[in-house]
Amino acid sequence: MSEPKGGKLAPGKSDSRKGGPPWSRADKPRNFRQAVVQLTGYVGVYRYWIMLGITLSTVGAVLSIIGPQYLKEISDEIFDGIGTGTTDTSAIVSLALITMAIYVVSFILMGTEHYIIPAASERIANLLRRDLAHKINRLPMNYFDNSSNGDIMSRLTNDADTIGEMFGHSVSMFVTAAVLFFGCIVMMFYTCPILAVITVLPALGGFVIMRIIISRTHRYFVRQSRNLGAMNGLVEESYYGQQIVHAYGDEDNVRRRFSEINRDLYDSAYKSRFISGSMPQLMNFVGNLGYVAVCIVGSMLVMQEQITYGVIVAFIVYVRMFNTPLLQLSDALASMQSMAAASERVFDLLEAPSLDDESGKDTEVGEIKGEVEFRDISFSYIEGNEIIHHFSFTVEPGQKIAIVGPTGAGKTTVVNLLMRFYEVDSGDILIDGISVRDLRRDQVHSMFAMVQQDVWLFEGTVRENLMFNRPSVSDEKMIQACKAVGIHDFIVSLPEGYDTVISDSAGLSSGQKQQLTIARAIIHDAPMVIFDEATSSVDTRTEKLIQKATEDLTRGKTSFIIAHRLTTIRDCDKIVVMRNGRIEEVGTHDELLARGGVYFGLYNSQFENCA
């Protein structure tokens, strides 16, 4: 039950740009075998597709070992025929036909594999993106206190893309190459152990060097992925805050920070690119080295008459054949390096502690009467900085409750706790006598229609924004709600009426956005209502209108209203006055005024200028 607090911050964490908490693993070279194992375990059904692909490509690879054998036989036939004066090519033709058949089969197998593997990889990337998006909605709120939107977005696009491009490809190439590699080795040892050792030794040396390079350079790949995330973060934030950046002339500073990240990215990008690019070159050299070694040692062996000349000819073919898997292995390893770096970031997010799984909670709730009890709750966003202290309060069914108090008193926090956006540190909240902990989050959420302080509309039509998650609502009901909050006429005046697309910030004033969000809440008829500063940007005449509309909405329903304009809450059943996370006073408007306490002061402060 205490799990969501897993991510709670210790005071003293500051700059998240330096790498933030959960994903700020040091630049330790992590074995990419781990990434492959992790991904393979993750990809479920696609595993079989990958396996099928690998099987196909292995068979194809084996065929491509066999192919040259026939070519060799053809060339032997020709060579043997030289000087004998034969013109009989029938043996050659039949050999050629067999070879052709082998190549055609290999072509079909490889072609199928080249479809299956990348398609499976794309599906894996799709799966990862889907799960990442799913995960975002299951993370405790405080995870986001320390992450940047842009960085998370980078994991869904840049990192998932990298995995998609590299995973199937590199794994299948790796396996194929390994099969070829060992196949060649077996055949070489079968033909001549000494020459085999001579060929394999440089290759092994090459691998040792490659391993060393990989383990020494993995950090550049991790850094590249991370720099890209940081860049996304900075870019997202500065575009979002462009107005302020401009108004305050902070362009130079933003540019400087950008350049720093850009330079880091340049640095890690060229280093990792150089490393990926140089591995095939290195293996190419190793292949050539093997070739020469075979020639030289072979010729010495021939001189000592230990082997025949034919063995060398065969070996020259093997050595060339051996080059292919070497190159492929090095290529696969290079790809895996980028993939491992990306998958580290993806899994860091996927494996961050989620909200508890609540599917086991099956507390039945009947019709909600709307009794809400806060029982001695305390809460802190940041450990050691408690901001709600022993808050106790009971709301009778159907009461209209106002929560007032100076800015930062903890009003929104109380609502956050009621909605279980955050979990209380101690104490309990009960709805109709049931602890909210015994309910699933979605059960709690569905009890409330909520309008929040931050207006949020998404890119979509007005209608989609209003119907939000309730496509079954009738147009009639929607229009009625819009009329009630006084936005109907405006919507109708838009080019496409209710089907006008609302984009980033085009054309709607903050007040109109608030009106839309209130209409949304009205449409989402729920047993209880929360209004958190719902009308702060709406002019007061419209507010009156909205008030009337919400009176209908809240009639007989328990409702919580947070407002600064105290005129709007005069007729609430109870007014809870909060200060510094504690309840200062509770009572009706008249009672509180008569008492002459905090509320009296707050209320009168509205009019002090009029005197």
Place this chain on the structure above:
Amino acid sequence: MGSREWTLVILAVILILGQVFMDLAIPDYMSRITDAYLLEDHDTVIQYGIEMIVCAFLSLILSLAVGFILANFAARLGMKIRAAQFDRVQEFSAQDLNRFSIASLITRSTNDVTQIQNFVARGLQVVIKSPILAVWAVSKIHGSSIEWTMVVVGALLALVIVMVVSLRLAIPKFMNIQWLTDAVNRSTRENLEGMRIIRAYDAEEFQESKFKTSNDNLLENNIKAVKYMAFTWPFAQAAMNFVTLGIYWAGAAIIFNAPTAVEQKLLFSDMIVFTSYATMVLSSVIVFIGIFRMLPRALVSMRRVREVVRTEPSVIGGTETEGTEKGTVEFRNVSFTYPGAKRPVLEDISFRAEKGSTFAIIGSTGSGKTTAVNLIERFYDVSSGQVLVDGRDVREYDLAALRRKLGYVPQSAIIFSGSVEMNVNYGYGSESRTQDDIRRALRVAQAESFVEALPEGSQSHISQHGRNISGGQKQRVSIARAVCRDPEIYLLDDTFSALDYRTDRELRNALKEETAGSTVIIVAQRIGTIMDADEILVLDNGREVGRGRHRDLLRTCPEYYDIARSQLTEEELL
């Protein structure tokens, strides 16, 4: 590209030439070594062997050098493109930003540039090397048997046809990838920003289904691209194999038709050499064509980036840095229509705010109040009329100089992730401000007490969008930011609505004390906030319906009276 980049490219070309020379020498050595075997001349074998290793080693060194240069070049190019693009977007007005959408600009700034960078890093070497290698190799086998040449030419033709057809089909799909990535970015960003509402409405699945659409569109598109390209590579492999086979097959006839055994032997050797060069030609053509697989995506990315870089910002600064007066703001017959909108948001507005005065704008939701402020900041330009600051048209000012005069506080506070101090002491001149200035700003903005209560005071971390502080606290940090720079003119766009009345009043009192001499343009919903302004402009649907002091407006302006009546008691109205 600067001279440094060109030098790198030229250097790379020279090194590649050297490398190609070495690469081509290697098969030569191989055939010579083979020949030496035929003659059983072992000393020559060793000698050639050593020479070949030297060649291979030189080739390795050269290719590593080329790899280094090109990796560096590509990364440098990427860096430059990113910087150029970012600088350009920095100059964009709100209108320009909206035109591209932030989500798309983010993809363009990172993902698109990565595409270009990868293409250059992997492709440049191939683009330079393959043709050189192919031509060189062709020259080596020039004049060989017609049959053999036909085999190679036939294979090349088949290869080119298959590649062209596949690419034709696949290119449109590759071109879509970046746009579809935009959509993925957009839904992710939307989800992140709307987190609380989404949770409150249990709309996680609703959002995820929207995400699924963009995610699946991307998948479907990519799968198609993959399908079209699937057989190209195996086909290329097969082409190589068939060429070898074809050469041998044709070779058998040619060789057996030669009259003498010596000629036959020579032809056999020719065949081996021809095969290896033919393979080299084919493989460089294949690699060259293979690069075209990456080209479409890179080209689209390039186009998308260029679109941003080539967009002239719709608001361009002038050159003047000073006005002719101090602390005045004037509107002369200003009208403004948002691009694409039917009706104007502001129509024929005129007023003048004098130095040190407080000028208030009030009006119903959507009446154009925010727009008026945005015009002073020059986030947008007027459709007609003139906005003057310090007696000069805002369009004549250098943008930075204009904005330096202004202390702008937007309606919804914009908070950056970083310390409180970084958010308050923000922007131009921040390095010259002292701790005292910051403390004063926090005090005036009534933010001192809550900031002090934070675990690390003004060094405490605030998260992006101020997610870890309350709405009113965000607003006060945002106000402190304006106070901290001590501007000539304050632009307060409905800044106080998230504050309780007491804080509102205390803040305004403190502001008045601290900022005597500064002009204040204030947009508000609350009568209480503006009733002692020197002049109040009442807007309704973008038109002026009243202007004057509180007392007068109560009598002369019915709209104002309505607003007042909805907030004040009867006695207060009198």
